Amino acid sequence: SNVIDEYSEDAFYYMVQVSKGNFTRNSFIYSYTEFTQPEPIQLTRENVSTDKDGFIEITWNPITNSDYFYQYEIWRASNEEFSDKTLITIITDSNQGKFMDRDVGNGITWYYSVVVRDISGGEFSSDIVSGWSMP
Numbered sequence: 001s002n003v004i005d006e007y008s009e010d011a012f013y014y015m016v017q018v019s020k021g022n023f024t025r026n027s028f029i030y031s032y033t034e035f036t037q038p039e040p041i042q043l044t045r046e047n048v049s050t051d052k053d054g055f056i057e058i059t060w061n062p063i064t065n066s067d068y069f070y071q072y073e074i075w076r077a078s079n080e081e082f083s084d085k086t087l088i089t090i091i092t093d094s095n096q097g098k099f100m101d102r103d104v105g106n107g108i109t110w111y112y113s114v115v116v117r118d119i120s121g122g123e124f125s126s127d128i129v130s131g132w133s134m135p
Contacts, residue, residue: 037068037118037122037124038063038065038066038068038069038116038118038124039063039065039116039124040116040124040125040126041060041061041063041072041114041115041116041124041126042060042061042126042127043058043060043112043113043114043126043127043128043129044127044129045129047059047060047129048112048129048130048131049131049133050131050132051134052133052134053133053134054102054104054106054133054134055100055101055102055104055133056100056101056104056110056112056131056132056133057098057099057100057101057131058074058098058099058100058101058112058114058131059097059098060097060098060114060126061097062094062095062096062097063094063116066094066095068118068119068120069094069116069118069119070092070117070118070119070121071090071091071092071116071117072090072091072092072094072096072114072115072116072117073087073089073090073091073114073115073117073123074087074088074089074090074091074099074101074112074113074114074115075087075088075112075113075114075115075125076088076101076110076111076112077110077111077128078108078109078110078111079111080111080128080130082111082113082128085113088101088103104132104133105133106133106134106135107132107133107134107135108132108133109130109131109132110130110131110132111128111129111130112128112129112130112131113125113126113127113128113129114126
């Protein structure tokens with residue numbers, strides 16, 4: 001087996017063991033937090049729709065460094081302070097750059113933020129931007 005001799009206070013290790021019948025195999029996975037973290041999503045007024053009938057469309061440029069990408073999270077709140085935020089979806093495809101929120105009512109203003117989460121649990125939030133659907 002290969003011994004990993006790199007040390008970091010933030011390092012963590014996993015051992016995954018797969019067994020089937022008489023066959024057993026171990027895999028050692030090493031991860032650390034000293035990597036290039038994803039950039040936050042740049043969400044602007046143009047990225048959240050105000051002219052759709054029955055839904056609000058949120059768009060963004062997908063991150064380019066997806067090696068340490070874990071997921072996008074779309075958060076929504078009913079107020080600009082974002083005090084009642086709710087996670088409305090998780091997207092695990094780093095190439096995805098669009099989400100349609102269909103549970104919005106008509107003419108109600110909602111506030112959105114897109115979070116990028118990396119493999120170590122780090123999160124990078126966009127600005128909060130409002131949108132609404134046509135009444």
